[in-house]
Amino acid sequence: MTVEKLIVENIDIWTTALQTRSTAGRGSSGKIDLYGIKKLRELILELAVRGKLVPQDPNDEPASVLLERIAAEKAELVKQGKIKKQKPLPEISDAEKPFELPVGWGWVQISEIGHDWGQKTPDEDFTYIDVGSINKEYGIIEEPSILSAKDAPSRARKIVQKGTVIYSTVRPYLLNIAIIESVFSPKPIASTAFAIIHPYSEINANFIYYYLRSPVFINYVESCQTGVAYPAINDKQFFSGMIAVPPSSEQIRITKKIKELMFLCDQLEQHSLTSLDAHQQLVETLLTTLTDSQNADELAENWARISEHFDTLFTTETSIDALKQTILQLAVMGKLVPQDPNDEPASELLKRITQEKAQLVKDGKMKKQKPLPPISDEEKPSELPIGWEWCRLGECINLISGQHLRPDEYEEECHGEMLPYITGPAEFGLISPTYSKFTNEKRAIAAKSDILITCKGAGLGKLNVADTNIAISRQLMAINVISMNSEYLKIVLDSMYGYFQSKGVGIAIPGISREDVMGPLIMLPPFEEQKRIMEKLYKLNFLIEDIKFRIKSAQQTQLHLADALTDAAIK
Known part of the structure; x- marks a missing residue:
């Protein structure tokens, strides 16, 4: 087929x-x-x-003959002093070959199909090619920089020319691979983050490019790369990788067919x-x-x-x-x-909330809040359903702002009756928070079932629910629900995610204030x-x-x- x-x-x-x-x-x-x-x-x-x-095509000259001519070309370049003489490579054993090749193909190491151009420290203006210069979708150099010698980064060292294939050995899974298809002026120099391979005259650069992007080579790289956050391979590992070389004519047919099929994709x-x-x-x-x-x-x-x-x-x-x-x-x-016209209207619910908050203040269980501004008719965006009321979110809740603890105020393990201490959304589980720190300090405590809202950082506006009494950091606020269905209030807050995101102030660590949480209008339904x-x-x-x-x-x-x-x- x-x-x-x-x-x-x-x-x-x-x-x-x-x-x-x-x-x-x-x-x-x-x-x-x-x-x-x-x-x-x-x-x-x-x-x-x-x-x-x-x-x-049985009429194609086999790769073995092609490789003999490459050996002669390599010897001539060594003689001219353009490349260094390599140590003889051991023969590839059958056990090392990943799969069986068609007739006329041959296995070699990548170092045998191309060479580099050495390195130099820039001493004049140059075209700098780094990883950001690559359009990896098309495998071309798109946005190189022109730099003066004095502004040259320490990584600007590797000499490249038109026809050179470059392969980023840092985070290779990103496939930052390209062919230098243009003659750049001033002369180009690439980052040391690249392995450089300039194909010998009868090796097709496009074939190399596609080979380096193939699952076969990707699997090889994954088998020898080191590092977790920034995995990488070194030049020795790159050039030790094997490549299956077809006859010269077949290389051209393969790359032509790949381009046709990729266009279809x-x-x-x-x-x-x-x-x-x-x-x-x-x-x-x-x-x-x-x-x-x-x-x-x-x-x-x-x-x-x-x-x-x-x-x-x-x-x-x-x-x-x-x-x-x-x-x-x-x-x-x-x-x-x-x-339901028989429901007690939300206006009565608001009265009960006000009374309960006053009692909590009297009992010393919450701080007295500043009066919230009255709601003007201009603020009300729509008509209310029967029995509902407009109110500010702060009228229905007791808002507790978090406080950071010093390192000497919490521990990594729980001793006795210590409280869990949560520093932010990164420690949240799918259902309830998980904890990695514990404290005896009791300055900003969320009670069990309080709604936790992220008020600083990338998770701004994200919600969770405390599954126990918990100390919270400044990255969080706790919403203590008063005389309302707490699950209903959580969906109200969930619907306000876009609002909280829009209120974030700051670039590196955006945050929202207490006023941003207390002030917005919500539509309050009857309790039933x-x-x-x-x-x-x-x-x-x-x-x-x-x-x-x-x-x-x-x-x-x-x-x-x-x-x-x-x-x-x-x-």
């Missing part, structure tokens, strides 16, 4: 095998990874370097991304009609329109997450459940309606999680199919 036929006959697998990449911040809706097309690209390169992408990728974007825009547009509904009849009509196409609209984790957020928005807008809203949300969340599980299962099946198809094609 030709590769073109393999692609066409399995187009559904390549285009429907999707994966959601996790991202920092709230929620789990990351970008979509086109896993099937990614596997197809890998397969093309794998087949290419194994000699299975294009048919062999580009088209598939663009079509898939366009379809996914259009799908998500349609989902968001239809969901917006729900939150924009002016009355119950219009809401029912808009929901009926969505329900009619539910199975085609909600097919990705991203669309399901959008549905979940819309349902939360409807809940806090009073559009999720009908109002709060309970009905949560009951409805529990049921809907159960259905949503079930749909999400089925989507994940279907996606997993597609991923396995893409993997199986790739393995079968290679074998």
